[in-house]
Amino acid sequence: MDNSIGVLISFFLVAGIGIYTQLNTYRKKIRFLEVKVDALIKLTGIEFDDNSLVPLEVNKAIKSGQRLKAIRLYRKITGAALKDASEVVDALLKNS
DSSP: OHHHHHHHHHHHHHHHHHHHHHHHHHHHHHHHHHHHHHHHHHHHTOOOOGGGGSOHHHHHHHHTTOHHHHHHHHHHHHOOOHHHHHHHHHHHHHHO
């Protein structure tokens, strides 16, 4: 019985490490693609309206001057990291 529990724990540990590694790889690929798209937008001079991609609740918080609330909402809705959410909100505040 103790041996089977050890095997199960080992299996879940290895599976967890494998899943984490794969997710980390996908995160890196996505970030690389984001950098490429940003460079292409800059290079071509395309106007890109970030407001259309921001949830309505976040835009409302920005318009009412509630920066921290906007960041918190953006993170909650999109799952973004604090730094990324802060950058988005600050860019929107700058453009408004």
